[in-house]
Amino acid sequence: MALINDDSEIEYVVSAELRLADRQIRNSRADSAALLDADFREFGASGRVWDRESILDMMSDDISSAPTIDHVTAARLAPTVIHVTYRTRSKERTAVRSSIWLLRDGSWNLYFHQGTVQHETATQDDN
Template sequence: MSQETDEIREAIAGELRLMDPSVRMSRSLARELLDPAFVEVGASGRRWTYDEMLATLPELDGGAENGPRYESSNFEGVLLAPGLVHLTFESMMDGHRARRSSLWRKQGAPATWQMYYHQATPIPLDSV
């Protein structure tokens, strides 16, 4: 694992918050964590913009309090530059695994960490 800095810990905390159903169900809470220039390439291959993600997030997997939840593991982070963190990790949801990569940047006044980019790549069941 990479050497964890406060910046990396804060980015991981933001990532975990975005997996929390109460945040996924709340556009206002999700808005705090997503950069206005946010883009995602999901495990399906679909490209999502900031507005599309905010509009759809409550209906996506992991958005129901009583439904399946994301389980994450193997977080690694790298501070690429002041205010820019790259995270990689694995997730499991309802039997589906994915390798994930995200960029978090800290900006604005007051400066807050927000996800700028996210990509998920499915892991085949027979893969290690």
């Protein structure tokens, strides 16, 4: 994992991001909800736009196998904003992903996520 700087809040946010790929966390509405901002939005790799309630519904029923995650990077964009990027690989697709985490009321929560399908001809340098 390549972090832009050594920062315990960045480490926490990356860890929280990766927990959202864990099926046990995803299938627990309470555990997932604790990581999502009240104003959460996602532009999914599927092309679907998700809000907080719709993504919690989907994740609670998700039975797919967890993806492989690599090329994780993170950077603090502002005192209360951390940007995380990474790639996921599953049987269905490879996607590059980007997340914005916000610090509100003393808690880091995922505010925005976007997944973009990566075609077979793309290389890591294309990210």
